[in-house]
Amino acid sequence: MRTSLRIFxxxxxxxxxxxxxxxxxxxxxxxxxxxxxxxxxxxxxxxxDAGVGDNTFYLMGNGISSAAIPCLFxxxxxxxxxxxxxxxxxxxxxxxxxxxxxxxxxxxxxLNGFCVSxxxxxxxxLLLHVSIPAGDWLPILAVTAVASFSCTxxxxxxxxxxxxxxxxxTLSNIVLGxxxxxxxxxxxxxxxPQWMQSVAQVLPMTHGIEAAxxxxxxxxxxxxxxxxxxxxxxxxxxVAIGFAMLVWFEHDSRHHATLETA
Amino acid sequence: MPVIEVEExxxxxxxxxxxxxxxxxxxxxxxxxxxEVERGELFGLLGPNGAGKTTTIKMLITLLLPTSGRARxxxxxVVADAREVRRxxxxxxxxxxxxxxxxxGLDNLRYFAELYGVAPKEQGPRISELLxxxxxxxxxxxxxxxxxxxxxxxxxxxxxxxxxxxxxxxDEPSIGIDPVGARELRETVAALVSTGTTVLLTxxxxxxxxxxxxxxxxxxxxxIVAEGTPAQLKERVADGHxxxxxxxxxxxxxxxxxxxxxxxxxxxxxxxxxxxxxxxRTSAAAQVTPAVLGTLDGVRLGRVxxxxxxxxxxxxxxxxxx
Numbered sequence: 001m002r003t004s005l006r007i008f009x010x011x012x013x014x015x016x017x018x019x020x021x022x023x024x025x026x027x028x029x030x031x032x033x034x035x036x037x038x039x040x041x042x043x044x045x046x047x048x049d050a051g052v053g054d055n056t057f058y059l060m061g062n063g064i065s066s067a068a069i070p071c072l073f074x075x076x077x078x079x080x081x082x083x084x085x086x087x088x089x090x091x092x093x094x095x096x097x098x099x100x101x102x103x104x105x106x107x108x109x110x111l112n113g114f115c116v117s118x119x120x121x122x123x124x125x126l127l128l129h130v131s132i133p134a135g136d137w138l139p140i141l142a143v144t145a146v147a148s149f150s151c152t153x154x155x156x157x158x159x160x161x162x163x164x165x166x167x168x169x170t171l172s173n174i175v176l177g178x179x180x181x182x183x184x185x186x187x188x189x190x191x192x193p194q195w196m197q198s199v200a201q202v203l204p205m206t207h208g209i210e211a212a213x214x215x216x217x218x219x220x221x222x223x224x225x226x227x228x229x230x231x232x233x234x235x236x237x238x239v240a241i242g243f244a245m246l247v248w249f250e251h252d253s254r255h256h257a258t259l260e261t262a
Numbered sequence: 263m264p265v266i267e268v269e270e271x272x273x274x275x276x277x278x279x280x281x282x283x284x285x286x287x288x289x290x291x292x293x294x295x296x297x298e299v300e301r302g303e304l305f306g307l308l309g310p311n312g313a314g315k316t317t318t319i320k321m322l323i324t325l326l327l328p329t330s331g332r333a334r335x336x337x338x339x340v341v342a343d344a345r346e347v348r349r350x351x352x353x354x355x356x357x358x359x360x361x362x363x364x365x366x367g368l369d370n371l372r373y374f375a376e377l378y379g380v381a382p383k384e385q386g387p388r389i390s391e392l393l394x395x396x397x398x399x400x401x402x403x404x405x406x407x408x409x410x411x412x413x414x415x416x417x418x419x420x421x422x423x424x425x426x427x428x429x430x431x432x433d434e435p436s437i438g439i440d441p442v443g444a445r446e447l448r449e450t451v452a453a454l455v456s457t458g459t460t461v462l463l464t465x466x467x468x469x470x471x472x473x474x475x476x477x478x479x480x481x482x483x484x485x486i487v488a489e490g491t492p493a494q495l496k497e498r499v500a501d502g503h504x505x506x507x508x509x510x511x512x513x514x515x516x517x518x519x520x521x522x523x524x525x526x527x528x529x530x531x532x533x534x535x536x537x538x539x540x541x542x543r544t545s546a547a548a549q550v551t552p553a554v555l556g557t558l559d560g561v562r563l564g565r566v567x568x569x570x571x572x573x574x575x576x577x578x579x580x581x582x583x584x
Contacts, residue, residue, distance in 0.1 A: 011459040014365075021364035086359025093323050094377040095348040101377070142354075234582040254327045257275055 004100040011096070012104025018076060020251055032116045033123070036066035039123045043186045052187070055128040060140075060212040063121035065205055067113030067148040068179050072172040074112060075155025078105045079162030079168075079246075088259060089164075092250060102159070102246050103239070106152050110154050113148035114141075132216050139221040146228055147208030149236030151179075151191040154204050156242025163249035184209050204238065207208040207231040265429055265460045266299035266322065271331035273317050289302060291317040293484035299477075300463060304455045306475035309462045309572050310581055314484040315464040319433050321354045322462070335429055349379075352427035354418045356437035361406045367393075370400040373425060392420040396450060412443030419450060430454065430461045430462060438584065448474055467506035469576035478573075482581040495576045502527060505551050505573050507540040508564030514538075519557040525550040530577055535562060543575060 023031075044058035082088040091101070118141060125132065132140070154175065162168045164222045179185070182196055183205040189197055211227035221228075253259045273292040278284045289449075292314040295397055299305040307315045320326040322333055324344040332339065338346040362370050368389065375385045393399040396416035407412065415435060422430060426533040433449065436444040444467075451474060455461055471478055472492045480488040480495070488495055507513075513531055521529050521544060528543035551568070 011373065011376045012371065016364050016378065018362035018373060019371070021362075054462055070432070085362060086357075087362065089320075089325055089379070090353065090360055090374070093325050093348055093353055094374070095345050095379065096377045189391065257326055259325070 004097050007096050008100035008104035009107070011101065012107045015075060015078065015105050016074075016095060016108035017077060019085075019107065023229075031038050032066075032069065032112075033119055035180065036062065036120045037115065037123055039066070041127065044124075044128055047103065047186060054130070055130050056216050057188075057213060058186065059124045059128055059130050062207050063124050064117055064147050064212055065179060065185045066120040066143055066146065067117040068176055068205065070109055070116055070150050071148055071151035072155045072158060072175055073114040073169065074088055075106060075109045075152050075171045076158030076162060076168040078106055078109075080158045080167070081258050083162065083166065083259070092253070092259075098247060098250070099243065102156070102243060105159075106156060106239070109155065110145070110148045110152045114145050117144045117148060126220055126221065133218075136215055136218070139224075140215050142221070143208050143211045143215065143224070143228060143231075146210075146235070147205050148229050149239065150204035150208065150231050151243060153235040153238030156239055157245060160245035167186075179203060179205055182206070202234060204231070204234055207234070241256070264298035265301045265303075265336055266305070266462060267332075267334045267441035268295060268297050268318075268322070269332045270294045270296055271318065271321060271333055272329045273321060273326060273369055274329045289351075292321070292328075295479075295481065295484070295486045295560040296331075296371075297479050297486060297489060299459055299460060302455065302458050303463045303476045304451070304463060304474055306470075306471040306478040307462065307481055308466075308471055308478055308577060309464075309481035311524050313481045313581075316433055316483055318481070319408055319431050319462065319464060321430055323351060324348055330427075349425070350423070350428050352430045354421035354430065354432050355462060356415065356418075356434040356439075358411060358414060358438075361414060361417060361421075363407040364405060365399055366403050366405055367409065367413075367462050370406060370417065371402075371420060374421050375424050376564075377413060377469050380425055384535045388424060388426075389420075392423055395423075396420045397446065410445075412439050415439055415443065421448070422440075423454070427459070429462070432461060434464055434466065436465065436467060444470070466571065472573040479502065480577060480580045488580050490577075492573050495580075496573055498576050498579065502543055502545045502571060504575055505540070505542040505544060505554060506565070506567045507554065507558065508534075508566070508571065509538045509558065510536070510564060512538075513540050513558065513561065516557050516561070520554050523553045523557070526554070530578060541575075543571070543579065 040058060040062035043062055044055055047053050047058055048055065082091055158168050158172050158175065161171060182200045183203050184200065189200045189206060192200065207227040207230040211224040213222045213230065271292055272294050275289045275291055277287050279287065295318065307318060309315050317326065321328050322335060322340060324340050324347050327341055337352050340347050349367045372385065373390045375389065379464045380388060393402050396419050398413060398416055398420065401413065408415065409417065436447050439447060448470060451461060452480060463474065475492060477491055517529050517531065520526060525545050526542055527545055530541045532539040532541060542554055
């Protein structure tokens with residue numbers, strides 16, 4: 001039990017450092033701060049001009065969805081990068097239990113996603129002159145953390161696919177696009193076609209973004225509890241799917257030698 | 263009880279080509295091999311590229327499932343008891359990869375110590391001990407990206423030994439290392455065996471196998487073609503001699519003529535920078551040498567020497583026709 005906890009916390013952090021140690025400030029700031037800010041400002045100005053929504057609408061949508069960059073790409077690359085460094089075989093022949101081994105890698109990613117969102121929300125609020133009462137920020141940050149968790153669940157699915165295919169960044173790019181369109185980041189979910197609304201209900205971020213907008217509009221955390229609960233549930237489902245896929249693809253890699261041939 | 267038991271082990275790789283009318287292609291990498299390794303033994307698997315050495319090791323370390331047959335390590339089945347096998351074995355392979363480049367050597371070892379469940383209190387002393395053993399003490403806080411190939415290989419060895427494995431699998435560990443580094447590596451491996459660790463080694467270097475291995479299995483085309491001590495394998499060609507002739511020019515076209523000489527049992531050409539070395543295995547060097555030189559009439563020759571057969575000669579003889 002103690003070994004598993006150490007693998008979850010210490011091992012998870014060590015692997016994050018091992019795989020993303022190349023992220024110097026010169027790469028980190030443009031990727032995690034500048035690019036999300038351009039996206040936020042672009043959609044806020046276009047949307048405002050078109051009369052679709054106000055600045056708060058775009059701040060909450062884009063601020064929270066900016067967590068998707070680390071949550072999808074960093075999580076997806078936790079396996080793909082092991083393949084690149086030639087350590088994947090060593091990882092899979094270690095006796096470490098797979099649950100703490102793989103899920104421990106999600107913890108720093110969730111933290112990363114949360115920090116990116118917090119910076120985007122803070123900077124965005126300053127640039128767009130969005131005024132939210134100080135007391136409302138804490139529940140908004142709580143919802144941001146939940147959205148980062150659920151999106152990392154989706155990233156875990158991408159990580160699992162990394163055991164089967166060599167390149168996962170393409171997939172993460174497509175999923176990022178899907179989240180941008182379906183989850184109400186810039187266009188409210190209720191104006192999307194019905195089938196897209198149905199898809200949005202099972203995607204991470206949808207309920208988190210809606211909850212954040214409600215909180216920014218003055219609702220309490222209690223009022224948005226069902227939305228937060230759904231966001232957590234979706235995250236848990238994706239974590240379960242991702243972990244099951246990891247276990248299955250690991251077995252498949254031993255059976256079909258896909259670590260060598262994929 | 264043997265530490266490693268391999269019975270009729272097979273592994274077939276299947277691949278598909280083309281989207282429409284896709285065709286399935288099967289390659290038999292390992293074709294029903296059997297061998298045993300005793301505790302404290304250093305067992306060598308020798309064979310040319312693609313012979314099935316690495317596939318065999320990958321099955322034994324639980325990275326690949328056998329297509330058929332059975333393998334047990336320390337009494338645990340590599341398929342059914344994979345986790346028990348993993349706890350007790352170490353795996354080291356050659357080459358530049360397999361380390362986290364941007365982390366220090368120390369952090370690499372710390373991470374793998376966690377994965378192998380080395381107790382927190384034991385991690386520090388164990389890592390220090392291993393850094394001393396592999397000669398990396400004092401360099402452990404440097405990033406691995408700045409390490410030489412030899413240093414990386416020594417770090418690989420330290421990583422493989424963190425959890426005090428009873429069995430160590432070394433897959434071409436000395437590949438690409440300079441002679442001094444390779445010698446140090448051999449000394450490290452010999453020291454490990456002297457402490458009771460069982461080692462299964464694959465290598466291309468015959469002198470390495472000759473110097474280190476208690477027993478050797480020669481594998482070619484996925485099958486074991488010979489097994490025994492280095493001395494026993496050498497005895498297979500001990501009744502003959504080897505004539506080496508340095509040739510300046512193209513000796514290739516004369517090979518068939520040399521091979522046709524009575525008493526010649528094998529011919530090989532080793533390419534050098536400015537010359538070729540014609541290696542002629544004979545049953546009786548004294549009688550054959552003049553005839554061989556006769557077939558090379560008109561070709562500028564250098565050194566001509568006769569020597570006793572080595573393990574390499576035995577190896578070439580064994581894998582030649584497979």
